Amino acid sequence: MSEVLGIFMTLEGFILSLTVFALAIFLGFELISKVPPTLHTPLMSGANAISGISIVGALLAANSGEANTATILAFFAIVLATINVVGGFLVTNRMLQMIRGKKRGGN
Amino acid sequence: MVEVSSLLDIGYLISATLFIFGIKMLGSPKTAPKGNMYGALGMFVAVIVTVLKMQLSDGGIEGWMWILLGLGLGAAIGYWMATTVEMTGMPELVALFNGFGGAASALVALSEALKVYTSETYEIASPIFQVYHLIPILAIGASALVGWMTLTGSLVAMFKLKGGFTIPFTKKWVRFPTWGPSWLNYVKSGLFLTGLIMILMTLNDPGNLGLIYGIVGVSCVLGILFVLPIGGADMPVVVSLLNSLSGIAAAFTGFVVGNTVLIIAGSMVGAAGLILTFIMCKAMNRELFDVLFKAFGGSAKESLTRTKVGSDPEEVAMVLDGISKCIIVPGYGMAVSQSQHLVKEFADILEENDVDVSYAIHPVAGRMPGHMNVLLAEANVPYEKLIEMDEINSEFSECDVALVIGANDTVNPAARSGEGPLGGMPIIDADKAGVVVIIKRSLSVGYAGVDNDLFYEDKTMMLFGDGKKMMTELNSALKEL
Numbered sequence: 001m002s003e004v005l006g007i008f009m010t011l012e013g014f015i016l017s018l019t020v021f022a023l024a025i026f027l028g029f030e031l032i033s034k035v036p037p038t039l040h041t042p043l044m045s046g047a048n049a050i051s052g053i054s055i056v057g058a059l060l061a062a063n064s065g066e067a068n069t070a071t072i073l074a075f076f077a078i079v080l081a082t083i084n085v086v087g088g089f090l091v092t093n094r095m096l097q098m099i100r101g102k103k104r105g106g107n
Numbered sequence: 108m109v110e111v112s113s114l115l116d117i118g119y120l121i122s123a124t125l126f127i128f129g130i131k132m133l134g135s136p137k138t139a140p141k142g143n144m145y146g147a148l149g150m151f152v153a154v155i156v157t158v159l160k161m162q163l164s165d166g167g168i169e170g171w172m173w174i175l176l177g178l179g180l181g182a183a184i185g186y187w188m189a190t191t192v193e194m195t196g197m198p199e200l201v202a203l204f205n206g207f208g209g210a211a212s213a214l215v216a217l218s219e220a221l222k223v224y225t226s227e228t229y230e231i232a233s234p235i236f237q238v239y240h241l242i243p244i245l246a247i248g249a250s251a252l253v254g255w256m257t258l259t260g261s262l263v264a265m266f267k268l269k270g271g272f273t274i275p276f277t278k279k280w281v282r283f284p285t286w287g288p289s290w291l292n293y294v295k296s297g298l299f300l301t302g303l304i305m306i307l308m309t310l311n312d313p314g315n316l317g318l319i320y321g322i323v324g325v326s327c328v329l330g331i332l333f334v335l336p337i338g339g340a341d342m343p344v345v346v347s348l349l350n351s352l353s354g355i356a357a358a359f360t361g362f363v364v365g366n367t368v369l370i371i372a373g374s375m376v377g378a379a380g381l382i383l384t385f386i387m388c389k390a391m392n393r394e395l396f397d398v399l400f401k402a403f404g405g406s407a408k409e410s411l412t413r414t415k416v417g418s419d420p421e422e423v424a425m426v427l428d429g430i431s432k433c434i435i436v437p438g439y440g441m442a443v444s445q446s447q448h449l450v451k452e453f454a455d456i457l458e459e460n461d462v463d464v465s466y467a468i469h470p471v472a473g474r475m476p477g478h479m480n481v482l483l484a485e486a487n488v489p490y491e492k493l494i495e496m497d498e499i500n501s502e503f504s505e506c507d508v509a510l511v512i513g514a515n516d517t518v519n520p521a522a523r524s525g526e527g528p529l530g531g532m533p534i535i536d537a538d539k540a541g542v543v544v545i546i547k548r549s550l551s552v553g554y555a556g557v558d559n560d561l562f563y564e565d566k567t568m569m570l571f572g573d574g575k576k577m578m579t580e581l582n583s584a585l586k587e588l
Contacts, residue, residue, distance in 0.1 A: 014239045017370055021358060024371045027127065028378025035134045037390055037468075037495065040383065040476035044347050045201045046133045046143050047380055050126050051354040052204075053150065053372040054212040056157045057364045061218045062173045063161050073218040075173045081211035082181020083188070084204045089147040090189035091200055092133075096140045098194070098484045099477075 042095045049088025055081035112163045118156030119368035125149030126372050130379055153368050154178075194482055195442040198475040202265040202346045205353050209257025212356035212373075213323070216250035219243070219363050220319050244313050246362035248306030251322045254356040259330030261349050267334065268342050287336020292400055298329045333399075341398045343475050344387050348399075351380030390470040393532070415550060418568040420577065423544050424584035426568070430507035432463045434499065436537050437479050438472050440513015440547060444574030447486040450512060453578060454488070456585050465492050467499045467509075467535045469517035500536045509540035513547065513574050519559045529557050543567045546577045 035043055058077035064070065126149045132142025161168045168174065185204075192200050223243070263283075266272050271282040302325045309318050337345055354376030361369030388395050427433070435454065441447055454464040466488065472479045480493055503509060511518055518537040522529040537543055538561050549571060550562055561567055570577045 011239050013365075014242055017362065017365070017367065020367055021362075021370050021374050024358075024374040025378045028130075028375040028380075029382055031127065031130050031375070031379050032134050032382045032386070035383065035386055036136060037470045038477040038480045039134065039136060039139060040343070040347075040387055040390070041198070041201070041478065041481075042139060042143070043130075043133045044343075044350055044380070044383060045204075046139075046146055047130060047376045047383070048201060048205045048208060048350045048353065049143075050129065050146050050150070050372055051208045051350065051357050051376040051380075052211070053126075053153060053369055053376075054208060054215060054357040054360050055150070056153050056366055057215040057357070057360040057369050058177070058211055059154070059157045059174060060161065060364045060366065061215045061222075062177065063168055063170045064173075068221075070218045070221040071170060071173060073214050073221070075177050077211045077214035077218065078174065078177030079181040079184070080207040080214065082178050083185040084208040084211060085150050085185065086182045087185030087189040087200070088204050088208075089143060089150070090186060091192070091197065091204070092143045093140065094189065095197065095477075095481055096143060098481045099136065099139070 038099060042092050042099070045088060045092040045095065049085055049092060052081050052084035052088060055085055112160050115156050115160050115163070116367070118152055118159075119366075119371075122149040122153040122156065122368055123371045125152065126375060130375065149372075153372075156368075193445075194485055195445065197481070198343070198346070198473075198478065199265045199268045201475070202261050202268060202342075202349070205346060205350050206258045206261030206265070209254045209261065209349070209353040209356050211254075212353065212360040213251055213254025213258065213326075215360050216247045216254060216363050217319065217323070220247045220251075220316070223247070223313070241310050241313075243363050243365070244309055245306065246359045247319070248309050248322055250356055250359035250363055251319060252302045252306065252326045253352055253359060255323050255326035256330035256333065257349050257353045257356055259327045260334045260352075261330075261346070263331055263334040264342055264346050264349065267337075268346075285336065285338055287332075291332060291336060295329060295332050298325050298332070301325055302329065337398065341393070343471065344384055344393070344395070344398050346475075347380060347384040347387055348395075351377050351384060354378075354380055387476060390476065415563050415567075415569055417571040418544075420570060420580040420584040423568055423570060423581060424588055426542055426544070427457065427462075427508055427585060428588050430462055432502075432506045433457055433508045433510060434465055434467050434503065434506045434537075434540065436467045436469075436472075436509055436511040436514050436518060436535050437483065438469075438512065438514025438517060439478075440515075440574050442473050442478060442482055442513070444513065444576075446512065446574040446578045447482045447488075449575060449578035449582060451483070451486040451488050452582055453510075453585070454492075456582060465494050465499065465502075467496060467503075467537070468493050469496050469514070469535050470533075472514060472517055496533060496535055500539075503536045503539035506540040508542045508544060509537040511537055511543060511545040511547075512578070515547065515552070515559055516557070518561055519557060520561055521557050521559070537561065538564065541566065544570065546570045546572070546574055546581075548573060 058074055058081050061074035062071060062078055125145045129142045129146030132138035266283045271280055273280055302322055305318050305322050334345055354373045358370050358373030361373055457464050468479050470476055516529060518535050519529055520538050522532045522534045543566060552558055
């Protein structure tokens with residue numbers, strides 16, 4: 001069996017992943033309750049940067065010595081995910097700096 | 108070495124914990140910058156752990172070149188885009204980044220599909236084959252369906268936020284269309300079902316790449332059709348929903364490559380993004396279902412039959428002389444014309460003459476919630492001067508002049524009637540002020556495509572022109588008084 005199967009080689013592995021998946025969804029639902037409108041955009045942008053976690057999947061997929069189509073696709077996945085991650089966190093930071101700067105501006 | 112590699116999974120736990128705290132802290136003004144930092148740190152840990160794990164696995168890393176080149180190139184492009192973008196272009200950039208995230212998940216799924224399908228792993232007749240071995244196959248299809256849809260949907264959203272695009276090689280500006288007759292919803296449902304059926308078909312026929320490309324195609328079209336009928340004013344909600352989808356795509360990718368941190372972070376963002384979408388809908392007094400499936404504005408252009416004589420800045424300056432309270436209502440036009448600094452200067456001049464100046468911020472003014480706050484903060488407007496709609500609306504009755512700059516739908520009294528595309532949307536009660544000064548390029552309709560009665564009222568003074576130009580002239584007229 002190929003490596004691709006990973007933790008799904010066993011039924012236990014699959015059930016465990018499914019459990020983690022379900023619990024993380026519940027956690028996500030509870031994580032945000034009241035957010036002031038000012039923070040809607042930074043929160044969206046920050047969460048968006050975190051969804052760039054597919055960078056991990058891209059790295060795993062690119063780990064091949066062969067320059068075949070699969071590797072090249074994974075390479076583009078790394079580039080796009082890294083743009084999402086680096087750009088996402090930086091842009092969120094810039095937005096938040098502005099909001100903070102505005103409080104200092106009150107002097 | 109296997110033990111060390113397994114121990115490294117603790118790193119993923121740390122990374123997931125940092126994400127949880129990061130998202131939580133981003134929801135409160137005091138902790139938000141730290142929350143963003145935690146998120147970035149979590150991502151850094153996840154990448155380091157992954158690289159280490161790969162190096163420690165049998166054979167180590169074989170694709171160093173791809174990995175380093177990809178990370179370097181992505182980081183450079185991401186840094187460049189995030190630091191050079193104008194504040195006004197921020198919403199588009201978030202949409203674009205979101206599309207990239209979705210595309211990355213989809214590409215990983217496609218890459219794995221090529222690997223699986225070319226290997227002989229999926230021999231259903233094989234004696235060790237178990238039904239749950241089909242999970243990655245299912246996940247590849249699901250990740251493709253959600254991921255490509257996120258990409259094309261985000262790109263359409265980006266162009267809608269920009270308002271249009273320039274045709275390559277010509278300098279012709281085209282307004283991005285909003286189109287969606289009600290039968291389109293059946294097409295969308297049909298495409299979605301087709302996608303699901305194709306995913307199920309891959310289970311029976313895991314070696315068939317044509318099916319995967321079919322899913323990719325269906326998903327791309329679905330993403331475009333999904334966002335096409337939705338008006339620009341609702342784009343923030345759509346981007347938030349697409350953000351949720353890109354999280355779900357990442358979680359599915361987690362099932363493809365068998366990685367827990369992807370599953371955790373992806374599903375968490377998916378769920379939190381959905382909640383944020385509902386919160387944003389509530390702020391706009393809209394139902395998510397209506398936003399998504401009932402075409403809103405943009406499509407129906409009312410022909411303008413009424414006219415209004417424009418005023419000139421000197422006239423307005425005279426009206427402003429000797430007043431005691433002025434409320435500024437900024438909108439997207441202020442962002443486009445980059446006139447926030449001039450607005451601040453205007454407020455300073457008035458304040459020197461003992462006029463009470465404040466700003467009324469509509470929850471969806473601009474193209475993203477908080478858009479106006481960010482722009483005015485850039486112009487050093489004190490935080491406490493920016494007052495949210497619900498709190499300031501009662502003050503308009505005692506306000507002498509309301510200056511509306513580049514806003515339209517958010518001050519349109521037609522919303523109060525409860526009918527038409529704007530029906531039920533809470534608005535800023537600028538029409539209750541003694542005199543309403545509106546700076547706008549023309550009488551044309553806003554994003555919602557509804558004519559604005561406020562323009563034609565007797566107490567309304569229209570300053571037709573670019574926000575920056577009009578504010579400059581108004582400020583110099585004020586100084587000359």
